[in-house]
Amino acid sequence: MSEQKTKFAALHREPAYLKVYRAIEENIIGGGLSDGEALPIEADLCEQFQVTRSTVREGLRLLEQSGLIARGSHKKFIVRRPNASDVAVAASRSLALGGVTFNEVWETLAIYYPQAARLAAKRLDEDSLSALNVVWRSLQDVADDDHDRTVECAVEFFQSLAKGLNNRVMLAMLQSLNLMIGESLRQVIGKAPNARTRILNAQKNILDAFSARDEDLAEEWMAKHIADLKRGYVVANVEMDKPIL
Amino acid sequence: MSEQKTKFAALHREPAYLKVYRAIEENIIGGGLSDGEALPIEADLCEQFQVTRSTVREGLRLLEQSGLIARGSHKKFIVRRPNASDVAVAASRSLALGGVTFNEVWETLAIYYPQAARLAAKRLDEDSLSALNVVWRSLQDVADDDHDRTVECAVEFFQSLAKGLNNRVMLAMLQSLNLMIGESLRQVIGKAPNARTRILNAQKNILDAFSARDEDLAEEWMAKHIADLKRGYVVANVEMDKPIL
């Protein structure tokens, strides 16, 4: 049987636990199970799918990891459509794990954030602006040598900005970048002199530009802020081609 | 015992399958298991972790879904560090699932891609340029009414561009966007007259700008291309506030 005329479809014999996963996934996507609703108990799922609990449970683990279900009260699972933050966390984790370098992260910041700042100047509403202000002021109160807190606040500034853009796609991407900013910043902040003051200054100018609705200025200062970030790496003597983790 | 003096840590009693997951994950991250290497067989894992197969298998399902292991030959699992494409696929899937709108996607394209085009004009090497050329020519050969193929080629152009930037962070983000471009384009292409011709034209101009290393021109044409994309939506009478799925 070397030559075969009719080719049959590669009949993918999936394990049953995958079918369980897909079935439930589809149900969630299709809206059969809406957000927040509790999943049927394992026994019922066994009944419905006609498989044993072990199999159902393996399917549940897939759903769990994919973020479509989460633990509600006690042990019950509730349906949960993944949101931008989940996406961001998973993405940045995988990227960091994949060994992306300081340079790759920085380059992306450099071409993305200044434009985001333009949009922010145009779009941020009063609430977002005041939220940013609060974050900025909290950075003001941080001690110069409290590196952890400095990083935290600096990143929080970017987070607030991202949220204020009111766009979930951007939010996911920017948040993902923010997590990586935090990761990389944490590793150099101790070695970069005046880090807090410089960040504080840059963010102040950005904030003012936002308030004034001056897109050009916002872009300009954001670009400077990002550039300064790189300067920090250089000063701290970080090899830009090294992985951030 | 209403008032308690000493508060104990909230001792998170994790299920064992989670511990298995974390242990193996850490081993992979830490480099104990390198990329492509085969995972120990289930029985061995049971032995090492002192749990039963059911438990190990649940942990494996978590690893599977998180993309850290994949099926190698036969049934064995091999370790696999997630790459940019995995990230992109997962991210765009989740976002689409989360109900992001045409507008959110388009806005992101609009502020991101023109800048990416600038970088491309500066950085793309000869191989990438010729790859882009190949993609462009293949779109040339597509029939005007072959919508599926048109979308495929149009997206492929963006994909090649993203790959050529040589930056995994950008790659992940742009790929993610590309998938959503494809998804949204697929839904309007039938209703947008001359879609193929217009895409062909825009991409030609972008390509020429790349070849000429003209960053300004590249940005300009890319911006036009993106703007035209939106025009397509409008012409096709798509409600921009509707989810792309």
Add this chain to the structure above:
DNA sequence: ATAGTACTATTGTCCGACAATAGGATTATT
């Protein structure tokens, strides 16, 4: 040497059992 065959290692699935425990129902206490 090749083709066919039997064997084996490993995964996928099933079954049945039991421990732990959150949450609800019930009872006791003031």
Add this chain to the structure above:
DNA sequence: AATAATCCTATTGTCGGACAATAGTACTAT
């Protein structure tokens, strides 16, 4: 009656053992 202590039960987490299916391997016959 309100609160606290207690029991009950539904559900998950884990166990151990069993067997079927099958890819890969060793072996055999021609």
